[in-house]
Amino acid sequence: MKPLKLTLLGLAALVGAAEFAGAATFETVTNQTLTGNIRWTRDKVYILTRVHFVTAGSTLTIEPGTVIRGIKAGAAGSDIAAEPGSLVVARDGKIVANGTPDDPIVMTSIDDPYVIGGAATIPASYVNSQGNLKTVIPQNYAPDGPSGANGFAYNQQWGGLVILGNAYVANYNVGTPPTADGDMNGLPDEPHTLIDPTGFNTGGFGRDYIEGLDPATIPTAGTNGLYGNKNDDDNSGVFRFVSVRYGGFKIGANNEINAITTGGTGRNTVMEFCEAAFNVDDGFEFFGGTMNTRHLYALYIMDDSFDMDEGFRGNQQFWAIVQGNTGASRSGYAGNNTTTGVTFTDTQFDNYFEIDGAENNNNGALPYTDIKVYNLSLVGSGGTSSEFTFTNDARVYVHNAALGNTADLALLSQTALDAIGTIGDVFNTHYYFDGNLTTTENRDFIDLATANTSATEETVAQFAGSGFYARNGLDLRLAPGVAARTEDGALPPAGLVQVNYAGYMRDNQFLSGWSIADYLEVLPASNVARPAVTLSGATNPIISFTSAGADVKYVIEKSSDQRTWTPVNSGTPVTGVGTINHTDTTTTYTAGVPVYYRVYAL
Known part of the structure; x- marks a missing residue:
């Protein structure tokens, strides 16, 4: 057979x-907790009306091609001040979102038309969890719409996706943090007692409430917002071909809902072919845990594209970052080619990588943040952001990267309080300055004694196209004959794809056919x-x-x-x-x- x-x-x-x-x-989700074995089917559109938790022992299966829409917080949507529509996997819960490139699972705003079924999937109205009827007035998502009213301009239209697990987390805000590692396994020696915190980031030993979901913000959430424990092999589900767009929510300083957030997520969680796009805060933020990922895309993120801290560990391969720019104009469209008019709060396309260690900072607590990223492609904003920001005892190794339109290429911030020293090593990296920077900006790596670099500033662009607001102008495939195609870098560990050229997309534009970037017509027409x-x-x-x-x-x-x-x-x-x-x-x-x-x- x-x-x-x-x-x-x-x-x-x-x-x-x-x-x-x-x-x-349409199915309006109003219950805060989702329990049992639940299946969301592609023949319905699901509306998230507040923060919803898949609770411990429960599994939510989302069929390929399913559309999930969230609403804004407060009077514009949920009628709850700090609860935009969001989906959370609590510890010991699971989401199985196993999409395909032809049938991606899309989590987006209430009126985004770029989904399977198009505008027919936008509700005329809905009743939120408070019993109030809300009318939906669709916004203009056309890529060539007016400045401030187009598919490049929106964010903070709903919350995001949060995945919580039981893996080790270096979060120690009270007491003496564990630093002993007698068996050299990278984890704190036992006895290692875990104490539930009393509030967001105010106490606890090894686990905490994830940003935005602490009892002070959502009193009814109980312990569903906790992350971290002592199981690095934990499994929070499957996330494949999931597009998370137009979201994010800023509650206060260092207290936000990102596009995709993980907390203490274990290595048996699967995440690949997922995109975070047009988010008001970070694209992906990983708080501790041991998840290994492949094929992730952070597009047009207002804050950090990837933020990793609190002892996040793992081997990552095939990541792509595309930033926007509040001052850049569109080009090549039949309609408006003005600036996008993107809305923002306190950040405007900030760091591309922001990686640090334990909480509180610089206390040498275990486990250390220890990350290896292989085959990275990055198109910068042409602004003043730092592509790689490593700090507070983080250990970061970037191998085989191709960068375009770059500003500061690396910034390591290390103080006398660092217990073990920040390490930021960048190997086999080819970068190109596209001409949008001022002469006062730094285009070279800023190194500390702990850093090693093998980076070359090239005289020609490494990508086939880096026009992030240009119609058919964003082509992350490596241009023919460029230095990044040379196979002379380090091979990744066993279990990953064994390639050593620089960058991600060699000849295949992986976003074609399913990404929001394709709907906005910035990708090349052929693949x-x-x-x-x-x-x-x-x-x-x-x-x-x-x-x-x-x-x-x-x-x-x-x-x-x-x-x-x-x-x-x-x-x-x-x-x-x-x-x-x-x-x-x-x-x-x-x-x-x-x-x-x-x-x-x-």
Whole structure:
């Protein structure tokens, strides 16, 4: 019996936009807690009317292609001052959001039309959790709409996605933090007592309430907002092809809801092919935990694109960052090519990386923030933000990066209070200054004695296009013949894709077909063809597909459950001309035991 097969970027859209040819079916979520085994189906549009918690022991399964809409806090939506519509996985709860590129799961504002089904999925009105009827007046999301009224201009339209788990977290605001590590495992030696805090960031030992969800802000949340414990193998679910857009909420200083927030999330949580876009605060913020991620995209984020702290640890691969600029104009559109008129509060496209250690700062507490990022592509804002900001005992290693339109490339802030010393190492990085910076801005790495760099300022752009507000002008694929294509960097650890060129998207524009960037028409009109995969072979599976060219690298991955995927061929991509036939010698056909394969170009 031959196993089933699955190809990445090759799943047929089981149900398309015609599903909402008439009026969509709306389900307004009003209960604060979601309990039991719940399934949200793609034939409905779900409206989040406050902060909702998937509680301990519960699982929320979200079908591919499902649209989830949140509302603003206060009188403009929820009628609760500090509760915009948001979705939270509490500790010991799970969300299974296993989308596909043809059927992504979209979490967005109440009136964003760029979803499966389009404008038919926007409600005319809804009744919030307080029983009040609200009328929806759709805004203009066209990419060439007027300044201040277009798809580039909005944020803070709802809350965000928060994922909480039981992994170790370096958050010690009372008492003496643990610094002893006799067994050299990077974790504090036992006994290591955990004490629930009494309020947001005011107490606790090793765990805390996540930003925005403490009892002082949401009195009815109880302990659902807690994160952190002593299980680095924790599992909070699956997040694949999830687009989180137009959200974020600032409650106060250092107290915000980001686009995607994790707290103490364990390494058995799966997160890949997820985008955070047009958020008022951070795109991704990881508070402690051990999650390993791949294929993440932070687009047009007003604060930090990626913020990692409190002992976050893991190996990350294939990240992309695109920043906007409040003063830049659009180009190439048929309508308005003025500035976007993006709304902002206290930040305007801030740091691209902000990484620090334990709370409180500089106390040497375990576990240390220890992050390795491989294959990063970054298009800067052309402003004064620092691409890499490392501080307070963080240990950060960036390998194989390509950058364009950059300002300060690295800033390490270390004080005499640092217990172990901040480490910021940046290797095999190629960066290019696109000409939008003033002469007073620094275009070079700022290093400390603890930092090592291997970075080259190039004389030509490394990307095929870095016009972040230009119609068809944003092409994160590496340009032909550039230095970043040279395969001379460090290979990542086993289990990741074994490539050592600089940057992420070599020949494949991974955002095409599902990202908000594609809807806003900034991506190129053409892309490398999706491989159509067939399986054969009597004993070992033979994976066959047609190559787009001799120089195109293809990754083949397999799964037994379509939850986690592992690169085959020891992670080394395959190349060839015409039909490629690859035999997976590590797998033998077994009757009744399925194996799934996916193939994608780099």
